[in-house]
Amino acid sequence: xxxxxxxxxxxxxxxxxxxxxxxxxxxxxxxxxxxxxxxxxxxxxxxxxxxxxxxxxxxxxxxxxxxxxxxxxxxxxxxxxxxxxxxxxxxxxxxxxxxxxxxxxxxxxxxxxxxxxxxxxxxxxxxxxxxxxxxxxxxxxxxxxxxxxxxxxxxxxxxxxxxxxxxxxxxxxxxxxxxxxxxxxxxxxxxxxxxxxxxxxxxxxxxxxxxxxxxxxxxxxxxxxxxxxxxxxxxxxxxxxxxxxxxxxxxxxxxxxx
Numbered sequence: 001x002x003x004x005x006x007x008x009x010x011x012x013x014x015x016x017x018x019x020x021x022x023x024x025x026x027x028x029x030x031x032x033x034x035x036x037x038x039x040x041x042x043x044x045x046x047x048x049x050x051x052x053x054x055x056x057x058x059x060x061x062x063x064x065x066x067x068x069x070x071x072x073x074x075x076x077x078x079x080x081x082x083x084x085x086x087x088x089x090x091x092x093x094x095x096x097x098x099x100x101x102x103x104x105x106x107x108x109x110x111x112x113x114x115x116x117x118x119x120x121x122x123x124x125x126x127x128x129x130x131x132x133x134x135x136x137x138x139x140x141x142x143x144x145x146x147x148x149x150x151x152x153x154x155x156x157x158x159x160x161x162x163x164x165x166x167x168x169x170x171x172x173x174x175x176x177x178x179x180x181x182x183x184x185x186x187x188x189x190x191x192x193x194x195x196x197x198x199x200x201x202x203x204x205x206x207x208x209x210x211x212x213x214x215x216x217x218x219x220x221x222x223x224x225x226x227x228x229x230x231x232x233x234x235x236x237x238x239x240x241x242x243x244x245x246x247x248x249x250x251x252x253x254x255x256x257x258x
Contacts, residue, residue: 001201002043009198035258045205048213054228055212055219058087058253061199066092066145067208069168069197073143076100081141081160082121083128084148084171085112087252090119090227092145092170094218097121098211104141115227115250120218131156141165151177158182158192166193228253 003009047056059067066088074080080101082092089105096103097120104123105116113124127133128148134156141160144167146152151173158167186192200208212219220226229251231239236256242248 003199003201043202045202045209048209050216051209051213052216054230054253054255055216055226056209057255058091058226058228059208059212060205062087062253063091063095063208063212064200064205065170065198066147067095067204068200069145069170070095070099070101071200071204072197073145073166073168073195074099074101078102078142079140079162080104081106081137081144082116083107083144083146083157085116085119086147087227088147088170090115090252092147093119093121094215095208095211096143096145098215098218101143106144115252128152135159139163143168145170147171149173151180154180154182154194158186158194161190161192164191164193166195168195168197170197226253227251228255230255230257232256233258 045060070092074096076099078101080096081104082089082096083106085093085105085107089107093103093105093116103121104125105112105119105121106128107113107116107124107126108128110126113126116124125133125137127137131153137160139160139162142162142165144157144160144165146157146167146169149171154167161167182194187194227250231254233256239248239254239256243254248254
């Protein structure tokens with residue numbers, strides 16, 4: 001976990017040591033790309049020869065974000081809920097399934113059912129945002145991995161956990177909306193846990209790449225199954241606007257090529 005540092009988070013582009021690629025946005029979308037990058041050898045990740053670029057590229061960030069949480073909390077036989085079904089959610093479903101979890105997908109929309117079940121979820125509930133429907137799943141899950149980048153009312157999520165269960169947040173809310181409240185009493189008397197997880201370091205990143213290569217039947221060797229689209233860098237702003245306006249339909253991952 002080289003990226004987690006007592007001096008502050010040190011991601012490749014978002015850490016305080018990343019210069020003009022750091023925390024202060026240099027453009028409308030606050031991101032950047034580099035055609036060539038020089039790093040110390042110990043921080044470089046070898047992409048397996050048999051892993052297609054359309055699978056490997058999204059794994060390096062989004063895949064690593066959910067893989068860390070799956071490694072920490074999912075074991076064979078665990079009941080696992082993945083909340084919010086998009087790029088992170090469909091990757092989390094696949095990893096949790098490969099780790100032996102019984103995976104349920106949770107969404108606000110019935111329209112996400114096909115994508116969730118196609119990724120490997122055994123069950124699907126369009127219940128998020130509806131406290132009455134969420135309460136029908138009370139005590140059902142050992143682990144909930146929440147990929148949604150919003151700050152929810154955490155109470156209904158905690159009610160869905162079994163005793164000693166873990167709610168793990170990986171979707172990062174807006175900076176102005178980071179705080180949440182929850183009562184200590186149900187936490188103490190049911191031993192439920194609230195956790196967070198950020199993208200993995202080099203050791204698990206390598207493990208994740210090997211796992212994906214060994215299970216291309218799960219991740220898909222083509223753009224359709226992995227729900228990616230490869231586009232030219234010249235179209236960057238056009239596709240960023242699509243994401244921002246939620247007009248990306250069933251495409252969860254864009255691969256930009258020079």
